[in-house]
Amino acid sequence: MVDRIDLSSSSPRPHAVCLMLGLAAVLILGRDFLPAELLRLPDWLVVPFAHWINAGFAFLRDDLGLMQVTRAFAAMLEWLLDVTANILYGKNRWPRLGPLPWSVVAISMAALGWWLGGWKLAALAGGTFVWIAVMGQWQWAMETLSVIVVAAPFSVLAGLILGIMAWRWTAVQRVLNPILNVAQSLPHFAYMIPVVVFIGVGPKAGAIVTIIFSVPPMIRMTGLGLRKVPEEVIEAGRMSGATPWQLLTRVRIPTARRDILIGVNQVIMQCLAMVVLASFIGMPGLGQKLLQLLQALKIGLSVEIGITIVLIAVVLDRLSRAWAKRQPLHHAEGLSWARRHPVLLVWTVAIALAFALSLVFPLLAQVPRRDALSIAAPVDALVDWLIRLVDPVTTWLRWFLITWVLIPLRDAILWLPFSAVLLAVAAAGWAVGGWRSALVMLGFIGAIALSGWWDRAMITVYMVGFSVFLATLIGFPLGIWASASETRANRVLLVCDSLQTFPSFIYLIPVVMLFGVNDVAVVMAVVTFAAVPLVRYTIEGLRGVAPELIEAAHMSGTTRRQMLWHVQLPMAAPVMLVGVNQSVMFSLFMVIIAAFIGTQDLGQELQRALSASDVGKGMVLGLAVAFLGLAVDHLITRQAQRMGTGAGG
Numbered sequence: 001m002v003d004r005i006d007l008s009s010s011s012p013r014p015h016a017v018c019l020m021l022g023l024a025a026v027l028i029l030g031r032d033f034l035p036a037e038l039l040r041l042p043d044w045l046v047v048p049f050a051h052w053i054n055a056g057f058a059f060l061r062d063d064l065g066l067m068q069v070t071r072a073f074a075a076m077l078e079w080l081l082d083v084t085a086n087i088l089y090g091k092n093r094w095p096r097l098g099p100l101p102w103s104v105v106a107i108s109m110a111a112l113g114w115w116l117g118g119w120k121l122a123a124l125a126g127g128t129f130v131w132i133a134v135m136g137q138w139q140w141a142m143e144t145l146s147v148i149v150v151a152a153p154f155s156v157l158a159g160l161i162l163g164i165m166a167w168r169w170t171a172v173q174r175v176l177n178p179i180l181n182v183a184q185s186l187p188h189f190a191y192m193i194p195v196v197v198f199i200g201v202g203p204k205a206g207a208i209v210t211i212i213f214s215v216p217p218m219i220r221m222t223g224l225g226l227r228k229v230p231e232e233v234i235e236a237g238r239m240s241g242a243t244p245w246q247l248l249t250r251v252r253i254p255t256a257r258r259d260i261l262i263g264v265n266q267v268i269m270q271c272l273a274m275v276v277l278a279s280f281i282g283m284p285g286l287g288q289k290l291l292q293l294l295q296a297l298k299i300g301l302s303v304e305i306g307i308t309i310v311l312i313a314v315v316l317d318r319l320s321r322a323w324a325k326r327q328p329l330h331h332a333e334g335l336s337w338a339r340r341h342p343v344l345l346v347w348t349v350a351i352a353l354a355f356a357l358s359l360v361f362p363l364l365a366q367v368p369r370r371d372a373l374s375i376a377a378p379v380d381a382l383v384d385w386l387i388r389l390v391d392p393v394t395t396w397l398r399w400f401l402i403t404w405v406l407i408p409l410r411d412a413i414l415w416l417p418f419s420a421v422l423l424a425v426a427a428a429g430w431a432v433g434g435w436r437s438a439l440v441m442l443g444f445i446g447a448i449a450l451s452g453w454w455d456r457a458m459i460t461v462y463m464v465g466f467s468v469f470l471a472t473l474i475g476f477p478l479g480i481w482a483s484a485s486e487t488r489a490n491r492v493l494l495v496c497d498s499l500q501t502f503p504s505f506i507y508l509i510p511v512v513m514l515f516g517v518n519d520v521a522v523v524m525a526v527v528t529f530a531a532v533p534l535v536r537y538t539i540e541g542l543r544g545v546a547p548e549l550i551e552a553a554h555m556s557g558t559t560r561r562q563m564l565w566h567v568q569l570p571m572a573a574p575v576m577l578v579g580v581n582q583s584v585m586f587s588l589f590m591v592i593i594a595a596f597i598g599t600q601d602l603g604q605e606l607q608r609a610l611s612a613s614d615v616g617k618g619m620v621l622g623l624a625v626a627f628l629g630l631a632v633d634h635l636i637t638r639q640a641q642r643m644g645t646g647a648g649g
Contacts, residue, residue: 014431016430016435017427017430017431020423020424020426020427020430020438021423021424021427023423024420024421024423024424024427025420027417027419027420027423028416028417028420031415031416031417031420034417034419038417038418038419039417039418039419040417040418040454040455041418041449041450041452041454043452045450046450046451046452047450047451047452049450049451049616049619049620050614050616050617050619050620051616052616053615053616053619053620054614054615054616057194057197057615057616061197061198066198067198070198070199070208071198071199073208074199074204074205074208077150077204077207077208078203078204080150081146081147081150081203081204081207082094083095084146084147084149084150085098085142085143085146085203086098086099087099087100088100088105088142088145088146088149089138089139089142089143089146099142099365099366101354101355101358101364101365101366102129102132102133102138102364102365102366102367103133103354103357103358103364103365104351104354104355104358105129106126106129106130106133107126107347107350107351107354108347108351109125109126109128109129109315110122110123110125110126111343111344111346111347111350112125112319113125113126113315113318113319113322114343115343115344116319116322116323116326117318117319117322121318121319121322124314124315124318125315125318125319128311128312128314128315131307131308131311132308132311132312133366133367134367134372134373135304135308135372135373135374135375136367136368136369136371136372136373136374137286137304137305137308137372138366138367140284140285140286140288140289140305141285141286141308141312143203143284143285143286144272144275144276144285144286144287144312145312146203147203147206147207147210147271147275147278147283147285148210148268148271148272148275148316150207151207151210151211151214151271151275152214152264152267152268152271154211155210155211155214155215155218155267155270155271156218156263156264156267158211158215158218159215159216159217159218159219159221159222159263159267160218160222160260162176162215162219162222163218163219163220163221163222163223163226163263164222164223164226164248166219166222166223167222167223167226167227173223176219180216180219180220181630181633182623182626182630183216184216184217185585185588185625185626185627185629185630185633186622186623186625186626187588187589187592187593187603187606187622187625187626188213188273188274188277188589188592188593189277189280189592189603189606189607189609189610189618189622190606190618190619190621190622190623190625190626191209191212191213191274191622192205192209192278192280192281192610192618193609193610193613193614193615193618193619193622194615194618194619195208195209195212195281196281196610196613197613197615201281201282202281202282202283203282203283203284205278205281205282205283206274206275206278206281206282206283209274209278209281210270210271210274210275210278213270213271213274214266214267214270214271214274215267217263217266217267217270218263218264218266218267220263221259221260221262221263221266222256222259222260222263224259225256225257225258225259225260225263226252226253226256228256228259229251229252229255229256230255233251233255234247234251234252236251237250237251258324258325261320261323261324262321262324264320264323264324265317265320265321265323265324268316268317268320269313269316269317269320269501272309272312272313272316272503273503273504275287276290276309276503276505277503277504277505277593279291280596280607280610281610286305286308286309286312287309287503287505289305290302290305290306290309290505291505291596293305294508294509294512294597295596297512298376299379299380299383299509299512299513300375300376300377300378300379300380300383301374301376302509303375303376303379303509304374304375304376304379306506306509309502309503309505309506310501310502310506313501313502313503314498314501316501317497317501383513386513386514387513387514390514394514394515397520398515398516398518398520401519401520401523402518402519402520405466406462406466406519406520406523409462409466410459410462413458413459413461413462414455414458414459416458418449418454421445421458422442422445422446422449425441425442425445425631426438426439426441426442428441428635429441429442429634429635432635432638432639432642433634433638437634437635437638440631440634441631441634441635444627444628444630444631444634445627445628445631447623447624447627448624448627448628451620451623451624453602453605453620453621453624456600456601456602456604456605456621456624457601457602457624457628459599459600459601459602460588460591460592460601460602460603460625460628461628463519463522463523463526463591463599463601464526464584464587464588464591464628466523467523467526467527467530467587467591468530468580468583468584468587470523470527471526471527471530471531471534471583471587472534472580472583474527474531474534474535475530475531475532475533475534475535475538475579475583476534476538476576478492478531478535478538479492479534479535479536479537479538479539479542479576479579480538480542480564482535482539483538483539483542483543486543489539489543492535492539493536493539493540496532496533496535496536499532500532500533500536504529504589504590504593505593507525507528507529507590508521508525508593508594508597510528511524511525511528512597517597518597519599521594521597522591522594522595522597522599525590525594526586526587526590526591526594529586529587529590530583530584530586530587530590531583532586533579533582533583533586534576534579534580534582534583535579536579537575537576537578537579537580537582538572538576538579540575541571541572541573541574541575541576541579542568542569542572544572544575545567545568545571545572546571549567549571550563550567550568553566553567573640573643574640574641574643577636577639577640577643578636578640580636581632581633581636581637584629584632584633584636585629585632585633588625588628588629591603592606592625595607602621602624602625605617605621606618606621606622606625609621
């Protein structure tokens, strides 16, 4: 009884929530009688954030001379990019050693896969680069990888240093946490606009925006790993006489190695995602080619490029994961060098042979486009047949969604008075976390109203909200079904792992193929992208329910349905809410990226800001997207905490 009283007394007072919801309902029902100031924020109250940001950037660029610093850093990066470009695809720059024959690169990747994960990973890594070569995509792929090779080490180093600082000094952590929260909620395009202003366009701009975008996960994983180091390990290091520097470099970092390398994995995947999207700012490579082909609706060639991007993503993900899991090997004394390094020996012999054969057989050095294989024609034929087959269904579905769902839903959300929406979100905040959460929600959503982009933000909300709703109808049942069997769960999680490695651009190919360029295609791409975390976290939540609870429920005679609804789902709900949170964030990113195939939301305006190099407008729009994500994150996080507390009590 005491526990129940304590729990209820700590929850927010329901009458305050009911009062705010009642006021919101009154505003909605009496909309026709409201003054214009309660329908939309009047122009004289709109804060010129964009003007202030542009003035700030102009001060940094011109008065403080930051332009010279950024240009100097860009020049250094450009030199490194020239080196990797020369080696990987023969760009006419120093050191004039390249290009490496594709056979040498493929053998090297296979050897790396063998060393890290055995023959299966070797076949995947080597086979991927054989595919790239024989499909005639070598130069485009190497243009992409030449940037990742430069950007990833910078991101890892910057993230490692900042992560150590955040772990070491609480003040740094307090400053970095909100910055990282916003940074990881900003859409990709928001990073590009200031880089274009300071650097320009091209590979160096793509490299810099990639570095900035991929640093946050490394900072978080470094801090997490260092905080998880057991105190016994630290004490043992102190007892052995280690200095603070030795404790950090020889005890803490090696012990946190696994978490740090997981951060490296995330950096690499973020780098690939951004390099593909950096085609919007003149970054050559696979992303630029895919963008051109999608805009021309050349589906067969788009599929070829898409397969290559997916294969590279999977290979980089598997290699970096295998590196994170690999433990140091300690060989017995007396072993010869060849016995200690068999992979290195085989690799040395193999690449020497590959170099020699490439001089005799030029196709082993480079496969010209005219001699390359292509699956575009059969894919186009298959796509044409598939479109004709499903056209009655997709045409009806497109008509139904646009006419009866999307347009009415959009109009209904735009019809709502902004004052009623603010009251409703404040009530939601109060319901999960009291007056502090209500103020947080008002701060996030109120800032969007003050920015003057309310209608565009509401269009984004309607698309994301409807897409996440559809994704839950797919993700939750699929996750529940998969969690019923260990084998089934492992297979579905493997598919989820693979889908999460795909750069978001890839999800646009099938939906453009089936639905054309319209809002339905955007929604379907978002649904596909957003369903993955829902499936994953549903499986993990349900499989993570304590066996003792399952056994107790069985002993009490519960049916399978009762077990699911009254035991497993309530206990798994906090974890499943994390999946909903991730789904919303994925949806926001995908909606913004999909703007180039036709939407009227914040993403479309972000692309216009990028085209005009308008830093102020771009940052305001990017922050509006981030605030939407952070508002949902706050609500779901607080609700998950309440549910976890209730379950624990």
